[in-house]
Amino acid sequence: MNIVHCMDEWRARRGSLSGRVGFVPTMGALHEGHLSLIRASVDNNDVTVLSIYVNATQFNDPSDLAKYPSTLEADLAAANAAGVDWVLLPDYSQIYADGYRYQLNEESFSRQLCGTDRPGHFTGVLTVVMKLLNLVVPTRAYFGLKDYQQFELVKGMCEAFFLPIEIVGVETVRDQDGLALSSRNKLLSPEGRKLAKKLNKILSRNETDESVRDALEGEGFSVDYVQLRGDRRFAAVHAPGYTHPVRLIDNVQMESLK
Ligand code: AMP
Numbered sequence: 001m002n003i004v005h006c007m008d009e010w011r012a013r014r015g016s017l018s019g020r021v022g023f024v025p026t027m028g029a030l031h032e033g034h035l036s037l038i039r040a041s042v043d044n045n046d047v048t049v050l051s052i053y054v055n056a057t058q059f060n061d062p063s064d065l066a067k068y069p070s071t072l073e074a075d076l077a078a079a080n081a082a083g084v085d086w087v088l089l090p091d092y093s094q095i096y097a098d099g100y101r102y103q104l105n106e107e108s109f110s111r112q113l114c115g116t117d118r119p120g121h122f123t124g125v126l127t128v129v130m131k132l133l134n135l136v137v138p139t140r141a142y143f144g145l146k147d148y149q150q151f152e153l154v155k156g157m158c159e160a161f162f163l164p165i166e167i168v169g170v171e172t173v174r175d176q177d178g179l180a181l182s183s184r185n186k187l188l189s190p191e192g193r194k195l196a197k198k199l200n201k202i203l204s205r206n207e208t209d210e211s212v213r214d215a216l217e218g219e220g221f222s223v224d225y226v227q228l229r230g231d232r233r234f235a236a237v238h239a240p241g242y243t244h245p246v247r248l249i250d251n252v253q254m255e256s257l258k
Contacts, residue, residue: 001076001079001080001084001085001086001087002085002086002087003076003086003087003089004086004087004088004089005089005090005091006094007088007090007094007095007135010086010088010135011135013086014135014136014137017047018046019045019046019047020044020045020046020047020139020140021045021046021047021048021049021136021137021138021139021140022040022041022042022044022045022047022048022049022138022139022140022141022142023041023048023049023050023051023132023133023136023138023140023141023142024037024038024041024048024049024050024051024084024141024142025050025051025053025128025129025132025141025143026050026051026052026053027052027053027054027055027068027183028052028053028054028069028070028071028072028075028183029068029069029070029071029075029183029186030052030071030074030075030078030079031173031181031182031183032173032181033144033146033172033173033180033181033182034144035078035082036144036170036171036173037142037143037144037170038050038079038082038083038084038142039082039083040142040168040170041140041142042082042083042084044140045139045140047085047086048083048084048085048086049084049085049086049087049088049136049138050079050084050086050087050088051087051088051089051090051132051136052072052075052087052088052089053088053089053090053095053128053132054068054070055095055124055125055128056092056124057096057100057120057123057124057127057128058120058121058122058124058125058128059121059124060118060119060120060121061118063244064247067187067243067244068183069183069184069186069187072089088132088135088136090135095128095131100127102127103123103127104123104126104127104130104157105123105126106122106123106126106153106156106157109149109152109153109156110122110123110126110149110153112149112227113149113225113227113229113234113236114149114224114236114249115149116224116225117224117225117236122149122150122153125150125153125154126153126154126157129154129157130157130161133158133163133165138165139165139166140165140166140167140168141154141165141166141167141168142168142170143167143168143169143170144169144170144172144173145169145170145171145172145251146172146173146180146181146182146249146250146251147249148169148232148234148251149234151167151169154167155167155169172250172251174200175197177197178197178199178200178201179193179196179197179199179200180200180248180249180250182248184246184247184248185246185248187241187242187243187244187246188239188240188241188242188246189240189241189242191240192239192240192241192245192246193239195219195220195221195239195240196239196246196248198216198219198221199216199221199235199237199239199248199250200250200252202215202216202219203216203226203233203235203250203251203252204233204252204254204255206254206255209226209227209228209233212226212233212235213226216235216237220239220240221237221238221239222237222238222245223235223236223237223238224236224237224238224247228254231253231254232251232252232253232254233251233252233254234249234250234251235249235250235251236248236249
């Protein structure tokens with residue numbers, strides 16, 4: 001496995017790669033959810049590129065960025081074992097040599113759901129994804145359906161800008177009790193972790209958004225939103241953490257609507 005910090009070096013090496021290139025962008029603290037994206041890429045491409053980059057511009061809350069977990073050594077071992085060929089570890093000065101003067105905005109869906117409570121979040125996401133796609137020039141890029149709104153926005157961006165890249169959505173990987181794996185789960189207190197497992201179950205109830213919100217609040221979550229959109233219900237909530245409440249998101253495809 002090749003590890004590259006310098007993006008100029010990577011661009012020079014990219015030219016010598018042939019075949020189908022699969023790309024998995026992450027912010028590190030890798031878990032089984034990330035590994036399922038990596039495995040999908042390894043199984044379906046000739047070369048797999050993983051990026052680990054904690055993208056400051058998508059954090060609307062500086063304390064959220066400061067707390068973001070980092071486990072680089074373990075990440076590299078897991079990536080190597082899963083068959084990654086190239087790991088890109090850029091830093092802010094390389095990704096944002098423009099000082100973030102150039103930004104990629106989506107004017108509609110990015111303002112809903114998570115966009116309501118996290119102003120600027122999806123502009124940061126779309127901007128960094130566009131930069132990473134242009135650096136990697138993949139055949140396919142893999143995104144988790146846990147972050148369904150992100151997946152849909154990235155897919156839409158590639159269509160809107162005629163990028164010849166297939167955006168592949170990968171099913172959410174969950175703990176046995178139903179909690180969607182997330183790097184942020186590490187920050188939950190024991191009490192918060194016990195509560196967190198109820199999110200997925202309550203979200204799947206065949207009830208109105210209002211009654212699902214009441215049930216979540218009744219259990220002790222603080223709720224940002226609960227919203228049915230098409231055949232999926234989306235939610236963002238906060239559960240107790242060691243130092244601060246931890247924001248959790250999830251979405252489920254509603255059985256009755258399938
Ligand atoms: P992150 O490091 O949180 O930015 O996530 C990197 C990628 O992994 C994103 O495409 C996420 O949607 C995906 N991902 C994160 N958690 C999961 C999960 N539990 N199941 C599937 N994909 C996930």
